[in-house]
Amino acid sequence: MFRVSKLRNFALLLATAATAFAAGDGAGVSPRAEPLFFNGTFTNAIITAWAFTGVIILLLMWMVGKPSIRPSKGQAVMEALITGLRDLFEPIVGKKAFPAAFPLLATLFIFILVNNWMGLIPGVGTIGWHGHDAAGHEHFTPLIRPFTSDFNGTIALALLSFGAWAIIVFKYAGPKVLFxxxxxxxxxxxxxxxxxxxxxxxxFLIVGCIExxxxxxxxFTLSVRLFGNIFGGENLLHGTGFFFVFYFMEMLVGLIQATVFTLLSAVYIGLICNHGDDHDHEEGHAEAH
Known part of the structure; x- marks a missing residue:
């Protein structure tokens, strides 16, 4: 663990240097997503997210095909993924809130993971066109940008998670339990x-106010954590000339960040909703006897 931590710290130092390099001569990843259409309403990050979401949906439909009792290889892979996510999230969220929370958590995990790994695809961040800004300076506009490397994207995901948390908590726990x-x-x-x-x-009243x-x-914390790691990784790859060793590290970071985001979302729901499952199980067991 100590060696992994040292490697990660070293990588973050390189990412910082890469960011400074990007700011100095125009290379690397811009902190802002580039506007493409309708006066900036649609940025390269939004267009990329929509395009890859469509690709994910088509890929899943192709893998599963027509569901059957004897699953195909693609269906078996998807069932294994869904089962693994279910076994991960259900003990955290609780049985009562799980049916409502699981579609959100599974979708967030897959969407964030794919967008985190997009920066590793050749051409992402480097395919685009050169132009000039209002000051007359040459400016490069990338066509493709990972959605999670844009702070607007990560804050949107975090607000979606927060809104879903509020709806699920008030529906399955209620304001009294929350209070x-x-x-x-x-x-x-x-x-x-x-x-x-x-x-x-x-x-406890004072602690509640702090809570x-x-x-x-x-x-804010969810979005900053995700954005900082993915944006730093993008600059790390650009600043080091896409050195192959960092590809493997960024694959690991992308997986960890997708897991952390969805696990924290599940924990926030479970802290309020995951009460009484053991008590209900004991009551049912006593009635059975």
């Missing part, structure tokens, strides 16, 4: 001295 989870006194009144219980109530603040900054 108690945030501000309620978690101490056992029967085992807590009478003089200490009101003090703990005040402490509310942390909830509202989740979209």
């Amino acid at each position: 108690i989870d945030l501000f309620g006194n978690k101490a056992d009144k029967a085992e807590t001295p009478g003089w200490l219980y009101p003090i703990l109530t005040l402490v 509310v603040f942390s909830i509202f900054i989740r979209p």
Whole structure:
């Protein structure tokens, strides 16, 4: 783990140098997505996301084909992927909220993973055209840009995750459970001295206010983490001349960041909704006997 951490730190230093190199002579990846159509309404990141989303859908339809009891190789691969994601997310989210949360989490994981790995495809970020900006300086506009290397893209994904969290939590837990989870006194009144219980109530109230603040900054933290790693990786590849060793590292980083984003989204849902499953299971087991 120590060696991996040192390698990652070294890579981030190279990414910083690559960013400085990009800012100095126009190479590398621009911090902003380039406007392409309708006065900047559609950027290269948006067009790329739509195009690759269509490719993903067509690829999945081709792999699965007509579902059957005896699955084809493509269907077996997809079933294995879905089963793996289900086994990963269900214990975190909880059984009650899982049917609503799983389509979102699986879609986010696949979409983010594909867009994270797009920067490794030859031509991404290098195919485009040269022009001049308003000041008359020569400017290169790439045709293709990974959606997750644009901060607008990652903040949109984070806001989507946050909105889905709010809907799922209010539907499957309710405002009362949410309020108690945030501000309620978690101490056992029967085992807590009478003089200490009101003090703990005040402490949990203050902690709840801090937790509310942390909830509202989740979209920012989710988006910055994803954007920083993917944008830094893009500049790392450009600044080092697409050295093949960093391809393998960026593949790993892309997988880790897609997993972290979706796991955190699942944890946020599970913190509120994943209550009572063990209790319900014990009650059902007792009734069966």
